[in-house]
Amino acid sequence: MKENGRKTYTYNKSMELFEKAATLIPGGIYGHMSPTAMVPGEYPYYTAEANGCRYKDIDGNEFIDYMCAYGPMVLGYGNPVIDGAAEAQRKMADTTNHPGPVMVELAEKLVDMVPIADWAFFAKNGGDMTTYATLAARAHTNRKKVITVRGHYHGVAPWCTSYGHGGVTAEDRQNTLQVEWNDLDGFRQMAKENRGEIAAFIAMPYHHITFGRQELPAEGYWTGVEKICREEEIVLILDDVRAGFRLNLGGSNEYFGFKPDLICFSKAVGNGYPISACVGKKELMTAASKVFFTGSFWMSAVPMAAALATLEELENTEAVKKMEKSGQLLIDGLVEIGQRHGLEINPSGPPAIPFIHFCDDPSLYLNQLFCSEVTKRGSFFHPHHNWFLSVAHDEIDIKETLNHAEEAMKAVKSALDGKSPCLAV
Numbered sequence: 001m002k003e004n005g006r007k008t009y010t011y012n013k014s015m016e017l018f019e020k021a022a023t024l025i026p027g028g029i030y031g032h033m034s035p036t037a038m039v040p041g042e043y044p045y046y047t048a049e050a051n052g053c054r055y056k057d058i059d060g061n062e063f064i065d066y067m068c069a070y071g072p073m074v075l076g077y078g079n080p081v082i083d084g085a086a087e088a089q090r091k092m093a094d095t096t097n098h099p100g101p102v103m104v105e106l107a108e109k110l111v112d113m114v115p116i117a118d119w120a121f122f123a124k125n126g127g128d129m130t131t132y133a134t135l136a137a138r139a140h141t142n143r144k145k146v147i148t149v150r151g152h153y154h155g156v157a158p159w160c161t162s163y164g165h166g167g168v169t170a171e172d173r174q175n176t177l178q179v180e181w182n183d184l185d186g187f188r189q190m191a192k193e194n195r196g197e198i199a200a201f202i203a204m205p206y207h208h209i210t211f212g213r214q215e216l217p218a219e220g221y222w223t224g225v226e227k228i229c230r231e232e233e234i235v236l237i238l239d240d241v242r243a244g245f246r247l248n249l250g251g252s253n254e255y256f257g258f259k260p261d262l263i264c265f266s267k268a269v270g271n272g273y274p275i276s277a278c279v280g281k282k283e284l285m286t287a288a289s290k291v292f293f294t295g296s297f298w299m300s301a302v303p304m305a306a307a308l309a310t311l312e313e314l315e316n317t318e319a320v321k322k323m324e325k326s327g328q329l330l331i332d333g334l335v336e337i338g339q340r341h342g343l344e345i346n347p348s349g350p351p352a353i354p355f356i357h358f359c360d361d362p363s364l365y366l367n368q369l370f371c372s373e374v375t376k377r378g379s380f381f382h383p384h385h386n387w388f389l390s391v392a393h394d395e396i397d398i399k400e401t402l403n404h405a406e407e408a409m410k411a412v413k414s415a416l417d418g419k420s421p422c423l424a425v
């Protein structure tokens with residue numbers, strides 16, 4: 001497709017392959033990467049190659065990536081330091097009868113970096129760790145119930161998956177209670193009504209839910225939650241799978257000023273290598289060791305070597321500062337472009353994990369339109385999931401994206417053709 005003499009992207013090969021995949025794989029591409037969650041045909045479906053903050057799809061289109069593999073890519077795809085550390089370990093050993101010494105080194109590194117951590121436990125995915133943490137909390141307290149925040153995502157285990165998804169029964173969730181985000185009184189009340197029965201409270205560090213605006217904790221929320229947990233002897237679990245290592249290398253609780261008992265990490269911890277970690281206070285260590293939790297590949301040494309190198313590189317590159325700066329540049333630029341085109345944009349969340357909404361756009365119609373238009377011009381944005389910055393995003397990349405955004409905003413305006421967003425739906 002040509003517009004102003006510049007080609008916009010098409011995704012014919014992606015769609016063709018997806019049609020075939022749908023006959024071979026349930027859902028074709030399932031879960032959070034399912035293209036059916038976005039407007040079909042408006043986004044790439046398959047990656048061909050990736051480097052730094054960019055990747056190419058199988059149609060040969062190149063994108064500056066603002067999803068970063070939905071979080072894991074934090075130092076750039078194909079980062080030579082991380083891949084070098086992984087390769088050096090691969091040459092020695094990966095999946096064998098025993099863990100490598102790197103497992104102990106990695107545990108030591110996390111204990112050094114994360115102020116609340118006295119120990120660390122490893123698995124593969126974020127959902128492994130949120131389930132492990134709740135089991136450890138139950139083993140520690142000898143209680144059954146877990147309080148969660150409505151809308152917070154902790155993985156796909158039935159205890160935390162919404163009733164209505166295939167195979168999940170009401171019984172799976174009978175010990176999972178829900179409170180609203182930022183509702184300290186509601187949490188206090190629930191803890192009181194279930195006194196002696198609540199093993200854990202688990203939540204993301206702030207409200208970053210799909211489709212919604214990202215909401216930061218209200219003043220006093222986390223310290224209030226922490227106090228109630230101490231009084232009621234409830235284990236406080238921070239699910240830092242998504243935000244971890246983008247806001248503070250000591251855990252996002254350090255950014256928001258509170259001390260959980262357990263923290264679950266994954267995504268960014270290995271820069272794309274499959275690994276997750278749960279760290280905890282020493283009081284929880286005996287209970288944590290009583291939980292039977294393992295997997296065939298959990299002790300593999302290569303992802304551990306990659307994670308160790310990632311944590312060191314995050315420190316060496318002043319990663320948190322850089323991602324915040326790049327994210328702010330991006331958001332300020334998008335808001336300014338919107339203003340010039342008469343479309344008010346409301347950013348939300350911390351700059352390193354930003355998201356935007358257009359004003360008066362409850363159905364996210366404008367987000368869909370804008371994100372598909374900007375993606376077609378070379379910067380990949382998701383229309384209803386928060387975005388991610390990485391250390392590999394330089395000022396020059398953000399500026400190129402703002403050029404894509406300028407053209408995309410013009411396309412949005414012309415699609416609206418003078419109508420209000422509501423009329424255009």
Ligand SMILES: Cc1ncc(COP(=O)(O)O)c(C=O)c1O
Pocket residue numbers: 124125126127128130153154155156204239240241242243266267
């Ligand atoms: C906050 C949070 N917790 C847990 C998970 C589950 O992690 P995984 O998909 O690696 O199992 C995710 C994944 O997006 C997440 O964002």
